[in-house]
Amino acid sequence: MNVILKCLTPGGFGGVMPDERKVGAFVAALRKRMGDIATFWKDESKRNAPIGPTKEQLRKLHKGGGTVAVPGTSAKPPSTIKLTRFYRMSAAALASSKRGTLAGPAGGLGERLTSWKAPGGLVKSIECESDENHIEVFVASNSDAGEYAQIIHDLKGVKWHERGPGTQAKGDRADEKFIERAQPEAERRLQDYLSRSLKELFGG
Numbered sequence: 001m002n003v004i005l006k007c008l009t010p011g012g013f014g015g016v017m018p019d020e021r022k023v024g025a026f027v028a029a030l031r032k033r034m035g036d037i038a039t040f041w042k043d044e045s046k047r048n049a050p051i052g053p054t055k056e057q058l059r060k061l062h063k064g065g066g067t068v069a070v071p072g073t074s075a076k077p078p079s080t081i082k083l084t085r086f087y088r089m090s091a092a093a094l095a096s097s098k099r100g101t102l103a104g105p106a107g108g109l110g111e112r113l114t115s116w117k118a119p120g121g122l123v124k125s126i127e128c129e130s131d132e133n134h135i136e137v138f139v140a141s142n143s144d145a146g147e148y149a150q151i152i153h154d155l156k157g158v159k160w161h162e163r164g165p166g167t168q169a170k171g172d173r174a175d176e177k178f179i180e181r182a183q184p185e186a187e188r189r190l191q192d193y194l195s196r197s198l199k200e201l202f203g204g
Helices: 020-048 055-063 090-099 109-115 121-125 149-154 165-170 181-202
Strands: 001-010 067-070 077-084 126-130 135-140
Touching: 001 149, 001 181, 020 126, 020 135, 020 181, 055 077, 055 165, 077 165, 121 126, 121 135, 121 149, 135 149, 135 181, 149 165
Parallel strands: none
Antiparallel strands: 001 135, 067 077, 126 135
């Protein structure tokens, strides 16, 4: 069972098919191209995916009073990351919030650093599968992020509101709908390939 599943299909061929040899070559090439597009879609989804802050980022934010300047790179301009409400909450407040309240003291970031889990579980949990008939990009329910991936993907503004410091540092494209936002370009690549290869197959 997958908690997130998006799928593309090339559709039926219809009409009178060319000879078996040409069809076999077409299917083999299509299978490979579908695999390439699946990998592209998965990789773009990973680039789009939010990520938790590292322990070092949290330490710097804790020391810097809640904001830290991040130098620019060739891929993105300089920025400032900041603590959000979630990361300011103490362990006691987090436990209370999971029970449906926000009781408990705020600002206890220091105590959270002692057992902070390394970020990247969501990114690592994005997978893909493909054959000549379909492409899927998904997060499996039994993956590291299986319990929360759908919340991050689909429920911004409902279950969560602010991009955390790790996601801020990753760049503007890291946000909700991380798989869905990468789908249009994958679909365009598939349609372009099919347009060319089907013309060749049918002698167009």
